[in-house]
Amino acid sequence: MTDDLGLFADEPGEHRRRRPDPERFRRRKRRRWVTALAGLFVLLLVGGGVGYGAMQIMQIGSYDDYEGGGEGTAVIEVKSGETVSEIGSTMSEKDVVASTRAFISAAAENKQINSIQPGYYMMRKQMSGQAAVERILSADAKVGRVEIRGGMRLEDQLAPNDKKTPGILTMLAEGTCSKDKSNCTSPERMKEVAATADLASLGVPDWAIEGASQAEPDRRLEGLIMPGIYDVKPGAKAEDVLREVISRSVAQMEATGLQQAAESSEHSAYEMLIIGSIVQSEGIEKDFGKVARVIENRLQPPQMRLGMDSTINYPLEKPALLTDPEDRERPGPYNTYLNYGLPPTPISTVSKAALQAVEQPPEGEWKYFVKCRKDGTSCFGKTKAEHDAFVDQAKQNGAW
Numbered sequence: 001m002t003d004d005l006g007l008f009a010d011e012p013g014e015h016r017r018r019r020p021d022p023e024r025f026r027r028r029k030r031r032r033w034v035t036a037l038a039g040l041f042v043l044l045l046v047g048g049g050v051g052y053g054a055m056q057i058m059q060i061g062s063y064d065d066y067e068g069g070g071e072g073t074a075v076i077e078v079k080s081g082e083t084v085s086e087i088g089s090t091m092s093e094k095d096v097v098a099s100t101r102a103f104i105s106a107a108a109e110n111k112q113i114n115s116i117q118p119g120y121y122m123m124r125k126q127m128s129g130q131a132a133v134e135r136i137l138s139a140d141a142k143v144g145r146v147e148i149r150g151g152m153r154l155e156d157q158l159a160p161n162d163k164k165t166p167g168i169l170t171m172l173a174e175g176t177c178s179k180d181k182s183n184c185t186s187p188e189r190m191k192e193v194a195a196t197a198d199l200a201s202l203g204v205p206d207w208a209i210e211g212a213s214q215a216e217p218d219r220r221l222e223g224l225i226m227p228g229i230y231d232v233k234p235g236a237k238a239e240d241v242l243r244e245v246i247s248r249s250v251a252q253m254e255a256t257g258l259q260q261a262a263e264s265s266e267h268s269a270y271e272m273l274i275i276g277s278i279v280q281s282e283g284i285e286k287d288f289g290k291v292a293r294v295i296e297n298r299l300q301p302p303q304m305r306l307g308m309d310s311t312i313n314y315p316l317e318k319p320a321l322l323t324d325p326e327d328r329e330r331p332g333p334y335n336t337y338l339n340y341g342l343p344p345t346p347i348s349t350v351s352k353a354a355l356q357a358v359e360q361p362p363e364g365e366w367k368y369f370v371k372c373r374k375d376g377t378s379c380f381g382k383t384k385a386e387h388d389a390f391v392d393q394a395k396q397n398g399a400w
Helices: 022-058 084-093 100-107 111-115 129-136 168-175 187-196 206-213 238-255 258-263 269-282 285-299 309-313 352-359 384-397
Strands: 071-078 119-125 145-148 228-231 368-371 378-381
Touching: 071 084, 084 100, 100 129, 119 129, 145 168, 168 187, 168 238, 187 238, 206 269, 228 238, 238 258, 258 269, 258 352, 269 285, 269 309, 269 352, 285 352, 285 368, 285 378, 368 384, 378 384
Parallel strands: none
Antiparallel strands: 071 119, 145 228, 368 378
């Protein structure tokens, strides 16, 4: 038998079967054990990772949690769009709860958790997850929420019954207070900063700085804060509060197309804001467009005085729906019964609807208007005779 492959060759020229090598067999056997052990180790690692991941997904296992209702105070901010997990993480970082899981687990049992609104909440430190959930859902926890409405002014005013109506600056100052009224920025400090701080540092845009800087100090921010709900951080400094509120307001104003509208009109953006404040103060929303057109028509040659009671009322501590002849005869920059043109500053907050009415007023020849119905609706006339007839109608309707 031949061995063409040389499988059995022992010496050159000789052919016989090779004897088994015991040492080689032992080396191969050891390699099998090493390979088997390595594979087992890998399986254990993979299995352990899968098990750990499953525990995380299924929330199996223990987690840290405090006991009781906690102590002291801690302010947390809930931002728009945050999940329960993100809120829990914020609480954990502030030591409100011992762990994010403590809050998540407690929140899973309360369907109201999805009703949490963005803003600031006064919590306690080292609360149990359950206590933290109950606290943040309570009315006492929400702090720093300030609602500013259209037509409001910076300064406080007296109502006809002599009750003081807080102005925007007072409301923002009160928003910095905790529930126990501690760590507040005073209204006096808020007004001082509004009157003296660098306008650009407060977020006033370039297009408004010239007009605002020429105003009386306590009126220079008038109209630059839009209606809306603002969340003020308790303990925040006046500068920070005003910068945040004004910056947000200016962004909303510019989003209406204010600057673009000013470029294609005879007015600057700041003048359009002034007109918008008069529109806001003189009419209800459905009449904003026509009021804006009346103002525009009166400003055109041959120019007429605006004759707006809202501008007469603006500097008064105690405004009234119908101004007194004495007030209308008193000289001053806001007296549009005596002066031609616009007043030097806005006279109130300006809503988006009022701004849009100024940017695109409807066509019309109206030069007069009067509130002729009790719901605030105005009647618009082209001539003085039409206006006088609408005034008589307003008296008959009990709206005058």
